[in-house]
Amino acid sequence: MTDAAAPRPGFPRPSRKLLLGCAAVVCFFIAWQAMFLFVHYNSLFITKPSLMFAALWRLTVSGQLFYDLGASAAPFIYGLVAAVIVGVPLGILMGWRVRVGLSLDPLMTALYASPLVALAPLVVIFLGVGIAGKAFIVFLLTVFDFVFNAYAGVRSVDPLLLNVVRSFGGSEKDLYVKVIFPSVVPYIVAGARSGVGRALVGVLVGEFFAASEGVGYGIVRFGNFFALDSMFAYILVVTVLAVILTQGIRWAERAAFPWRIGQ
Amino acid sequence: MTDHRLDIPFDGVAAREGETVPASNRWQRSEPLVLGLLGILVVLLLWEALPYLVTMKAGTKLFFTPPSQVAETLWTLFASGTIWEPLGVSAAGFAIGLGIAIVIALPLGILIGRSETLNAFFDPFITAFNATPRLVFLPLVLLWFGLGLWSKVVIVAFGAVFPLLINTHEGIRNADRLLINVVRAFGAKEWDIVRMVVVPNALPYILTGLRLAIGRAVLGVVVSEFFGSDQGLGVMMVQAASQYKVNIVFAGMIVFMALSLAMTSIVKLLESRLGRWRPQRVASE
Numbered sequence: 394m395t396d397a398a399a400p401r402p403g404f405p406r407p408s409r410k411l412l413l414g415c416a417a418v419v420c421f422f423i424a425w426q427a428m429f430l431f432v433h434y435n436s437l438f439i440t441k442p443s444l445m446f447a448a449l450w451r452l453t454v455s456g457q458l459f460y461d462l463g464a465s466a467a468p469f470i471y472g473l474v475a476a477v478i479v480g481v482p483l484g485i486l487m488g489w490r491v492r493v494g495l496s497l498d499p500l501m502t503a504l505y506a507s508p509l510v511a512l513a514p515l516v517v518i519f520l521g522v523g524i525a526g527k528a529f530i531v532f533l534l535t536v537f538d539f540v541f542n543a544y545a546g547v548r549s550v551d552p553l554l555l556n557v558v559r560s561f562g563g564s565e566k567d568l569y570v571k572v573i574f575p576s577v578v579p580y581i582v583a584g585a586r587s588g589v590g591r592a593l594v595g596v597l598v599g600e601f602f603a604a605s606e607g608v609g610y611g612i613v614r615f616g617n618f619f620a621l622d623s624m625f626a627y628i629l630v631v632t633v634l635a636v637i638l639t640q641g642i643r644w645a646e647r648a649a650f651p652w653r654i655g656q
Numbered sequence: 657m658t659d660h661r662l663d664i665p666f667d668g669v670a671a672r673e674g675e676t677v678p679a680s681n682r683w684q685r686s687e688p689l690v691l692g693l694l695g696i697l698v699v700l701l702l703w704e705a706l707p708y709l710v711t712m713k714a715g716t717k718l719f720f721t722p723p724s725q726v727a728e729t730l731w732t733l734f735a736s737g738t739i740w741e742p743l744g745v746s747a748a749g750f751a752i753g754l755g756i757a758i759v760i761a762l763p764l765g766i767l768i769g770r771s772e773t774l775n776a777f778f779d780p781f782i783t784a785f786n787a788t789p790r791l792v793f794l795p796l797v798l799l800w801f802g803l804g805l806w807s808k809v810v811i812v813a814f815g816a817v818f819p820l821l822i823n824t825h826e827g828i829r830n831a832d833r834l835l836i837n838v839v840r841a842f843g844a845k846e847w848d849i850v851r852m853v854v855v856p857n858a859l860p861y862i863l864t865g866l867r868l869a870i871g872r873a874v875l876g877v878v879v880s881e882f883f884g885s886d887q888g889l890g891v892m893m894v895q896a897a898s899q900y901k902v903n904i905v906f907a908g909m910i911v912f913m914a915l916s917l918a919m920t921s922i923v924k925l926l927e928s929r930l931g932r933w934r935p936q937r938v939a940s941e
Contacts, residue, residue, distance in 0.1 A: 416777075508909070590789065594879075613795050
């Protein structure tokens with residue numbers, strides 16, 4: 394084994410890493426497919442990648458996939474937007490007014506630490522199986538990501554900058570618009586990064602419990618029918634989407650706030 | 657609530673760690689505690705008083721339970737001992753799952769931290785499975801392992817393994833190159849380097865990973881018991897919810913919350929204990 398960061402001469406590291414990564418993924422699928430040359434194939438237990446991709450193609454062409462994705466996207470987006478609208482101002486308020494922060498911090502920490510998914514059955518019974526229930530679960534799971542990140546963001550504001558604005562006669566509004574908000578934004582994006590994952594959990598929980606459409610419902614339904622090729626296709630779609638969402642936000646973070654790298 | 661506009665300009669940010677205002681009197685020192693408790697108390701009182709403040713429809717009343725009743729339910733559950741059996745089942749799933757996650761994550765984290773090639777090879781899978789909510793695998797896991805303990809263990813382990821793995825990896829890579837070179841110059845083998853420099857350095861990271869993993873493992877227990885289990889605290893909660901026994905749902909949630917808070921704060925204590933000699937603080941996540 395070589396030293397962790399030692400660059401190999403003549404082989405640029407980023408492309409090497411990318412190449413190896415792609416090779417690993419390809420190897421994985423080939424090994425999976427080839428496995429059944431040696432192992433008995435039982436279609437009630439597992440599927441082959443070839444069948445999975447065929448199912449994916451079939452579901453894409455028939456439009457079923459997009460229908461389910463659309464059904465899942467609506468509560469996902471509503472819930473996240475509501476979480477931003479409620480969570481960010483609350484977090485900013487908690488960070489800016491010391492006593493509000495002190496009063497709410499333990500409560501919020503307790504709620505953040507508690508498995509709020511546990512309320513899902515109640516929410517589903519109360520708000521129904523439609524968009525509202527799922528959106529509320531998403532909201533419940535993600536709002537604290539925004540609260541705590543906005544809170545941390547305000548507390549990281551450079552006092553010097555506040556002083557400068559005050560010295561030059563800036564008003565309270567100027568403080569918010571010119572100093573606090575810009576320094577909080579990167580934190581909010583970081584909150585969105587962790588929130589997106591939890592939002593996906595929220596949508597899936599909602600759809601597992603009770604739904605008639607959506608990706609999570611699709612996975613359960615295909616599982617019940619033992620249509621494992623379609624089920625794996627949907628799982629693959631969720632995996633790819635999750636990676637795109639989290640890595641996309643991470644990439645946007647790096648592009649928009651380059652000074653925050655390494656923080 | 658007790659919110660006054662402060663005259664001192666920077667009090668809004670001065671509460672940051674390490675630069676707290678010198679507590680000259682007892683009130684200032686106990687203020688965070690008092691305000692924090694007050695905050696929780698106010699919310700609980702509002703919750704308790706809600707039925708007197710607004711009139712609820714009969715349908716809504718079915719879903720409402722005041723905190724006093726939740727506390728009472730909690731008390732009866734513990735006093736009558738009915739909670740121990742489901743709690744034990746849940747705890748077993750939690751412990752076995754977390755144990756498996758630790759056994760897998762630590763060696764693998766050290767390996768991929770020390771070898772660039774292995775890291776590049778495993779990275780796509782770690783990224784993909786870490787980003788994916790493990791819930792999507794639940795129907796599949798149920799199909800493979802059936803209802804009961806082992807499905808739960810798999811889901812718990814699957815959720816807990818990634819924070820541990822990623823943090824171990826991060827800690828291993830963060831080892832001081834100078835120290836590694838010194839040990840190597842004195843004739844150490846790779847194993848010695850790992851044992852003497854790399855792992856001790858990574859310990860705080862591993863603990864941070866453990867803290868995150870505990871949270872995820874608790875979630876894993878809840879979720880897997882909701883959808884695919886025959887016994888456990890989560891099962892008890894779902895059954896209660898379908899019978900409109902909201903107080904049991906809340907009582908169960910409080911038990912989960914207390915356990916998760918207790919375990920994470922123990923790890924946090926360990927973290928600060930073991931990391932005391934460290935000049936810089938380790939970033940979490």
